[in-house]
Amino acid sequence: MSIALYLPEQGRILWGMENSWQLVIDCTDPRTMVEFWSQAMRYIPEAPPEPHATWREHWQALGVPDDELGPGVGDLPESLVDPQGNGPRWWFQQVPEAKSIKNRLHVDLLVGGGRSVEFETRKERVTHEAQRLADLGATIREVMDLPEMDHFAVCMADPEGNEFDVV
Numbered sequence: 001m002s003i004a005l006y007l008p009e010q011g012r013i014l015w016g017m018e019n020s021w022q023l024v025i026d027c028t029d030p031r032t033m034v035e036f037w038s039q040a041m042r043y044i045p046e047a048p049p050e051p052h053a054t055w056r057e058h059w060q061a062l063g064v065p066d067d068e069l070g071p072g073v074g075d076l077p078e079s080l081v082d083p084q085g086n087g088p089r090w091w092f093q094q095v096p097e098a099k100s101i102k103n104r105l106h107v108d109l110l111v112g113g114g115r116s117v118e119f120e121t122r123k124e125r126v127t128h129e130a131q132r133l134a135d136l137g138a139t140i141r142e143v144m145d146l147p148e149m150d151h152f153a154v155c156m157a158d159p160e161g162n163e164f165d166v167v
Contacts, residue, residue, distance in 0.1 A: 022089040027160050030078040030092035045077035099161045107164040123152040130154035130166045
């Protein structure tokens with residue numbers, strides 16, 4: 001992603017700086033989230049940097065104290081990457097508290113093909129994917145079947161209750 005940075009003291013814009021990002025999801029059980037979302041996104045667990053066997057070993061080599069890591073943190077992969085190298089990294093950060101309120105940000109899984117695809121075909125694609133995700137542990141919360149608005153989507157929740165839509 002290219003960004004523009006305005007430098008007011010110099011009265012100019014600096015273009016072309018690269019900016020990368022990752023999605024961080026707080027959760028109580030990173031292992032469950034990695035298992036679910038790797039299947040949902042068709043991503044793969046991120047291997048630790050060489051020569052380390054685990055992320056915990058890597059973080060310890062960087063000097064992160066064990067008491068900051070907590071039991072089991074980093075023993076198994078806690079992040080996912082796009083095997084094609086196009087999408088952002090997803091990191092599932094272990095926190096002690098469970099999700100308690102509605103997300104202010106959510107993921108849309110775009111599987112229908114967009115409005116250039118016939119409504120019934122999109123509906124079939126979305127329904128099929130929503131059922132696949134439910135079989136993996138997601139919960140269907142609401143089906144939005146609005147042919148008069150040319151819109152069909154399924155609102156779902158991942159295994160820890162984070163909302164997402166299949167569109």
